[in-house]
Amino acid sequence: MDIFEVHILGCGSALPTTRHNASSQVVRVGNKQYMIDCGEGTQLQLRRSHVHFAFINTIFISHLHGDHCFGLIGMISTFGLLGRTAPLHIYADAMLRKLMQPQLDFFCKELKYQVVFHDIDATKHEKIYEDGLITVHTLPQKHRIPCCGFLFKEKPKKRHIRRDMIDAYNIPEYCRNAIKNGEDYTTPEGDIIPNARLTTDADPSRSYAYCSDTLPCPDNIPYIAGTDLLYHEATFAKSEAARATATFHSTAEQAATIANNANVKKLVIGHFSSRYENEETLLAEAKETFPCCEVAKEGKCFKIQ
Amino acid sequence: MDIFEVHILGCGSALPTTRHNASSQVVRVGNKQYMIDCGEGTQLQLRRSHVHFAFINTIFISHLHGDHCFGLIGMISTFGLLGRTAPLHIYADAMLRKLMQPQLDFFCKELKYQVVFHDIDATKHEKIYEDGLITVHTLPQKHRIPCCGFLFKEKPKKRHIRRDMIDAYNIPEYCRNAIKNGEDYTTPEGDIIPNARLTTDADPSRSYAYCSDTLPCPDNIPYIAGTDLLYHEATFAKSEAARATATFHSTAEQAATIANNANVKKLVIGHFSSRYENEETLLAEAKETFPCCEVAKEGKCFKIQ
Numbered sequence: 001m002d003i004f005e006v007h008i009l010g011c012g013s014a015l016p017t018t019r020h021n022a023s024s025q026v027v028r029v030g031n032k033q034y035m036i037d038c039g040e041g042t043q044l045q046l047r048r049s050h051v052h053f054a055f056i057n058t059i060f061i062s063h064l065h066g067d068h069c070f071g072l073i074g075m076i077s078t079f080g081l082l083g084r085t086a087p088l089h090i091y092a093d094a095m096l097r098k099l100m101q102p103q104l105d106f107f108c109k110e111l112k113y114q115v116v117f118h119d120i121d122a123t124k125h126e127k128i129y130e131d132g133l134i135t136v137h138t139l140p141q142k143h144r145i146p147c148c149g150f151l152f153k154e155k156p157k158k159r160h161i162r163r164d165m166i167d168a169y170n171i172p173e174y175c176r177n178a179i180k181n182g183e184d185y186t187t188p189e190g191d192i193i194p195n196a197r198l199t200t201d202a203d204p205s206r207s208y209a210y211c212s213d214t215l216p217c218p219d220n221i222p223y224i225a226g227t228d229l230l231y232h233e234a235t236f237a238k239s240e241a242a243r244a245t246a247t248f249h250s251t252a253e254q255a256a257t258i259a260n261n262a263n264v265k266k267l268v269i270g271h272f273s274s275r276y277e278n279e280e281t282l283l284a285e286a287k288e289t290f291p292c293c294e295v296a297k298e299g300k301c302f303k304i305q
Numbered sequence: 306m307d308i309f310e311v312h313i314l315g316c317g318s319a320l321p322t323t324r325h326n327a328s329s330q331v332v333r334v335g336n337k338q339y340m341i342d343c344g345e346g347t348q349l350q351l352r353r354s355h356v357h358f359a360f361i362n363t364i365f366i367s368h369l370h371g372d373h374c375f376g377l378i379g380m381i382s383t384f385g386l387l388g389r390t391a392p393l394h395i396y397a398d399a400m401l402r403k404l405m406q407p408q409l410d411f412f413c414k415e416l417k418y419q420v421v422f423h424d425i426d427a428t429k430h431e432k433i434y435e436d437g438l439i440t441v442h443t444l445p446q447k448h449r450i451p452c453c454g455f456l457f458k459e460k461p462k463k464r465h466i467r468r469d470m471i472d473a474y475n476i477p478e479y480c481r482n483a484i485k486n487g488e489d490y491t492t493p494e495g496d497i498i499p500n501a502r503l504t505t506d507a508d509p510s511r512s513y514a515y516c517s518d519t520l521p522c523p524d525n526i527p528y529i530a531g532t533d534l535l536y537h538e539a540t541f542a543k544s545e546a547a548r549a550t551a552t553f554h555s556t557a558e559q560a561a562t563i564a565n566n567a568n569v570k571k572l573v574i575g576h577f578s579s580r581y582e583n584e585e586t587l588l589a590e591a592k593e594t595f596p597c598c599e600v601a602k603e604g605k606c607f608k609i610q
Contacts (some may be wrong), residue, residue, distance in 0.1 A: 041345065048323055070382075097408075106369070107369070
């Protein structure tokens with residue numbers, strides 16, 4: 001099955017520490033790579049990871065707090081120094097374009113590629129991106145400023161054509177794609193062979209949801225129901241629940257409750273407050289509610305099978 | 306003797322690598338700390354170093370290439386989150402203020418301290434800063450955009466008053482400061498004791514010069530003559546001399562020639578091109594011309610005795 005994986009480049013929160021970088025991750029689907037958020041130091045984390053700079057053409061920015069976007073200008077500049085020519089598409093709040101254009105005009109005069117900003121409306125759940133492999137929908141979050149998560153969904157895949165049927169009916173190469181797409185096969189003699197006899201089910205379309213930074217958002221549950229992998233912020237432990245609410249963040253338990261109610265297959269928690277020296281408490285609290293949970297960590301790669 | 310030391314936070318060049326961070330260093334004199342340049346990731350390097358965030362009140366930016374200033378916005382924002390209230394003074398080209406103000410207004414609305422920009426003219430050699438301990442002068446550099454180095458000089462120090470003379474003449478406490486400042490002492494009987502008899506020479510005033518990014522600038526030699534420590538960029542080896550000239554940078558040999566002609570006490574080379582896997586060649590080439598040379602390295606601290 002094609003690759004579908006999430007590389008964690010940074011899973012700290014507002015204060016970067018020597019343990020956690022600011023938020024950034026790369027979603028790899030097949031031969032494409034999509035970045036989510038780009039905190040300071042992301043370009044260095046990219047170098048440390050096995051993600052290739054040149055394959056990142058699309059970046060989704062959840063919201064305009066520095067720990068989610070201060071790494072953009074340096075990375076864009078470095079892409080230029082590395083000779084990039086392919087356009088770079090950035091999906092973000094319209095304000096980012098306004099803030100970055102003067103910087104790009106001054107610092108990146110010699111860029112040989114285009115930086116294309118696509119404004120997104122964080123208050124709506126809507127499709128903002130589509131290519132041959134996936135769609136990306138926004139997931140409105142509840143934060144101090146406009147903020148949205150992102151839902152990555154593979155497009156429906158082709159059915160598997162049965163090797164024994166190809167041989168039995170001697171099906172020519174040029175007919176096979178239509179059969180993979182669900183069509184029946186008509187033999188040279190005019191017999192119609194129903195598709196169900198020729199094929200087995202397509203691989204299921206996988207999905208990944210990214211939710212950060214936010215108070216728990218039950219409104220998003222219908223959108224992320226059954227998702228293969230959910231990354232949800234878990235900035236605080238239960239003991240800091242009041243602070244979580246005051247700062248529009250979630251506790252690990254709240255993240256797990258969302259995962260549980262949405263019946264996702266797996267939860268990864270991240271966006272850890274710098275106050276925690278490790279994530280044991282956060283993980284334990286999340287697992288009480290949703291056992292299939294892991295903690296994010298810089299350099300970790302979560303594969304969706 | 307009071308502390309006078311230079312902490313290297315980053316000594317890479319335009320492309321950050323996993324070996325070298327973008328340019329930044331902290332000069333510590335007595336109980337004061339001054340930052341020079343602030344490339345992306347500087348705040349994380351500060352955390353890794355033994356330099357205390359709160360004691361940095363003054364930042365000098367040599368020029369507006371990203372690898373020397375992209376770390377400012379993140380660090381300013383973090384200072385705010387850490388509860389800073391003391392003003393932060395930034396000495397830089399006037400354009401920095403224009404580029405940063407919209408970012409500060411948007412990202413750092415809740416800052417409880419003032420960011421004060423001081424415009425500097427990189428084309429002139431002039432005093433741009435002074436406090437009780439030091440003066441800082443600009444050193445015009447030859448780069449692709451306006452750029453200056455910085456010369457840190459301790460102010461003249463007080464003479465040492467001789468313990469045996471204090472006892473012999475029973476010099477009261479309140480008279481001693483004037484004697485340390487070079488005045489003679491008049492005894493209650495009216496005898497004048499010349500200062501030279503009462504004191505020994507003051508400690509010499511130390512100095513540190515930072516030169517990056519630049520073609521070799523012999524014009525600066527009179528200003529940095531005899532300096533205790535010179536940090537000079539050495540982006541390239543001799544084999545890349547043409548590229549050094551084309552990009553307005555120096556080779557290690559050129560840096561050493563400046564050190565030699567200025568008769569400085571010690572040279573530290575830095576701002577290494579990402580093409581070098583280590584700095585052995587650069588160091589060897591510099592040492593051929595100026596043996597008292599070391600390479601910069603993240604985390605290294607150069608003490609001036």
